[in-house]
Amino acid sequence: MTSRKQEKFEMILDAAEKVIAENGFHGSQVSKIAKEAGVADGTIYLYFKKKEDILISLFEDRLGKLVALFNASMLESGTAAEALYKVCEIHFTQLEQNVNLAYVTQIELRQSSLELRKAIGLSVKPYIQLIEHILKRGIEEQSFRSDLDTKLTRQLIFGAMDEVVTSWLISGRKYSLSAQVDRTVDFFLRGLK
Amino acid sequence: MTSRKQEKFEMILDAAEKVIAENGFHGSQVSKIAKEAGVADGTIYLYFKKKEDILISLFEDRLGKLVALFNASMLESGTAAEALYKVCEIHFTQLEQNVNLAYVTQIELRQSSLELRKAIGLSVKPYIQLIEHILKRGIEEQSFRSDLDTKLTRQLIFGAMDEVVTSWLISGRKYSLSAQVDRTVDFFLRGLK
Amino acid sequence: MTSRKQEKFEMILDAAEKVIAENGFHGSQVSKIAKEAGVADGTIYLYFKKKEDILISLFEDRLGKLVALFNASMLESGTAAEALYKVCEIHFTQLEQNVNLAYVTQIELRQSSLELRKAIGLSVKPYIQLIEHILKRGIEEQSFRSDLDTKLTRQLIFGAMDEVVTSWLISGRKYSLSAQVDRTVDFFLRGLK
Amino acid sequence: MTSRKQEKFEMILDAAEKVIAENGFHGSQVSKIAKEAGVADGTIYLYFKKKEDILISLFEDRLGKLVALFNASMLESGTAAEALYKVCEIHFTQLEQNVNLAYVTQIELRQSSLELRKAIGLSVKPYIQLIEHILKRGIEEQSFRSDLDTKLTRQLIFGAMDEVVTSWLISGRKYSLSAQVDRTVDFFLRGLK
DNA sequence: TATGAATGAGAATTCATTCAT
DNA sequence: CATGAATGAATTCTCATTCAT
Incomplete structure (x- = not known):
C-alpha cells in the first residue's frame, strides 16, 4: 500500500526532473509532468498539494540522497582534508x-519564486553545515588554521563549488567537471592550512 | 533631444530598480514600473522593445558602473594582490x-527566464575576465603560483564572493559585509600563492 | 437487508444535512458527506445515482415528515381557520x-441548480396543495370569502410564511419565530374573511 | 470619456442579463458574456473586479431603476393604500x-453563493424599507390598523409578492402577472385595515 | 456490498503588448 | 513623442464519478 504510494510519488518526481530538464522551468506545466509520469493531471494533486510542492520535494529528495552519500563517505574519511576532498568529489x-x-x-x-527558493x-542548509562541520574537525585536528571564520569559509567553499558547476553547465559541458576536483580542493586547502 | 531621451531612459531604469526591490520580481508589472516612472504604460515601449530589455539594461547599467570603478582602481593598484583586494573591497x-x-x-x-539570465x-563576463586578468598579472609578477588554472580559479573566486553577498542578504544583513573583505581575500591569496 | 440499506441511506441523509449546515452548499463535497457518514466515497453511489439525488432525497424526506405532521393535525382541526393556524404553527x-x-x-x-430546484x-407542491385544500374548506364552510382565488392565495400565504422564516434566519435568529404565528395568521385571516 | 466608460459598463450589464437568461447562471462564463458584449475577456476586468461584481452591479442597476420608478409614483399617490397598489402594480x-x-x-x-446573495x-433592502414606509404612513393616516407589526408585515407582503412572481415564471407564464395585482393588493389591504 | 485511488473536464483571471487618438 | 484602453493567450486546481479489487 504505502510502497505503492511511494512508488507513484517517485514516478512523478522522476517525470518532473525530466520535463524540467527538457522544457525549462517555465515550460513545465503540470499537465506535461502528468503525461510524462503516465497519470492524470488530477492524480498529481493526490500526492502534492500545489505545483510548487513537486519542485520542493524534488530538490529535497535529490539533495537528501547526495547528503546521504556524503555522510556515508564521512565515516571512512580519515582527515578533515580527506573529507573535504570527498565532498567536492561527490558533488x-x-x-x-x-x-x-x-x-x-x-x-x-x-528561476523560481522567492517562497520556493526559501524552501529549497x-x-x-544541511549540506552547508556539513562543510562547516569538516572545517571545525580540521581545526581540532590542527590541520586547519585555528583563526578560520568557519561561517564565512563554508560560504566561500560552497559558493566556489557551486559556481564551478554552473559554469561547466553553461559552457555546454565541454570539459570534465570531475577533473576539476583536484585543483579546486587544492585551492581550498591552501586557504585553510 | 537625445539627452531628453536618455533622461527618461534612466528614469525608467531607476523606477524598475525601486519597484523590483519593493515588490519582488514577480510583483513588478510593466504598469507598476510605468507608474513609478511617471509615464504611461505604452511609453515604456518607446524606450524598450520588451519587458526583459528593461531588466537587461538595468543590469548592464549597474554592473557597467561597477566595472568602471574597478578599472579606475586598477590603474592605481600596485601588485596583483592589491588589485584583488580592491576588487573584493569594491564588490x-x-x-x-x-x-x-x-x-x-x-x-x-x-528568478528570471533562462534567456534573460544569459543576457545578464x-x-x-567582463567582471569575471577582470578577475582572470589580475590572476595572470599575479603569475607574471611571480606573486601567484604559475600552475594556477586561471579559468577555474576565476570561477572559484567569483562564486565565493557571490555566495558571501547572497548569504549576507538572506541573513537579513545582520552583520557588516565589508568587514568580510580581509578574511575573504586572505583566503584567496593563500590559495593563490 | 432492506432495513440495513434503509439505515445507511438515512445515515447519509443525516450526514448531508449536518455537513451542509456546517460548510454551506458549496463547501459540501461528496467526500465530506461520505466521511461524516462513515462510509467510503464510492459507497454513496450505491445509494444515490448522483450527488443531486442526495439533496433531493434530503428535502423529500424532511418535508415529507413535515407534511405528515400537518396531515395528522388536520384530522383534529375543527375549522379551516384553525387548520391554517396549525399549519403556520407547525411550519x-x-x-x-x-x-x-x-x-x-x-x-x-x-443555491442549487435549476434542475435540482425543480425537483425540490x-x-x-403537496404542502402548497395542503394550503389550497384548507382554503377550499374555508370557502365551503363559508368562513372564507367565496370570491377567493385559491391558486393565487395559496401562493401569497406560502410566500409570506417562507419570507418570514428566511428573514428570521438571516437576522441571526434574534427573536422568536414561533412568536410570529399569531400575527401572521391574523393577517392571513383578515385577508381571507 | 466618462460617458464612454459608462456606455461600455452598461453594454456588459446588458450582455450579462441576456446571457444569464439564455444559458442559466451556471452556463454563463465570463467569455460568453464578453463575446455577447463584443469585447475581449480581459476588458470585462477593466470594469469589474471579479465575475461576481457583474452580477451584483446588474442587480443593483436593475433594482435601482425599479426603486426609482416606485419613488416617482409615490409622490403622486394620495393614500397609503394607493401607494401600496402602485408598488405592487409596478413590481x-x-x-x-x-x-x-x-x-x-x-x-x-x-443560485449564487451566500456572499453574492448578501450583496444582493x-x-x-431599500425596497423592503419602502414597503415599511408605506405601512407607517397608513397607520398615521389611520387607514391601517395601529397594532400592525410593520417589520413582520413588510416581510409578509414582500414574500407574498415575490412568490407570486416566481410561481408565474415557473408555470411558464401561462397567465397574466399584472392581472394578479388587484386581488393581491385586495388581500393585503384586508389584512392591513 | 464496500472501498478509495484515479480520472479529466472545465473556467476565472492576469498582464505584456499594441495602436488609435 | 505620449497616452492608456483594449486585447486574448495561457494554466492551475477542484471534485463528481468510476471501477478494479
Missing part, C-alpha cells in the same frame, strides 16, 4: 553523472 | 551601500 | 426547533 | 414586461 561526480539533475538544480530551480534553501 | 562595499541594487541583482533578477551573464 | 415551530434543517432548506439548498419544487 | 408590470430580468432575478441569481440583499 562534482554526482552532478556530472546526472546532467538532468545538475541542470534542474543549478539553472531551472533558481532549507534543503541546502 | 562588497558597493553592494553594502546600495541594498536595493544588491537585492535586485542577487535575489530578484535570478554577458554583463557579468 | 414555524418545526423550523425553529431544527435550525440545521431551516438553514439547509431556506438558504443553502436554494415537487416536494413543496 | 408585477415591470417584471412582466421584462421577462429576462424577471428570470434572472427570481431564478438564476438566487443590500439592493433589496
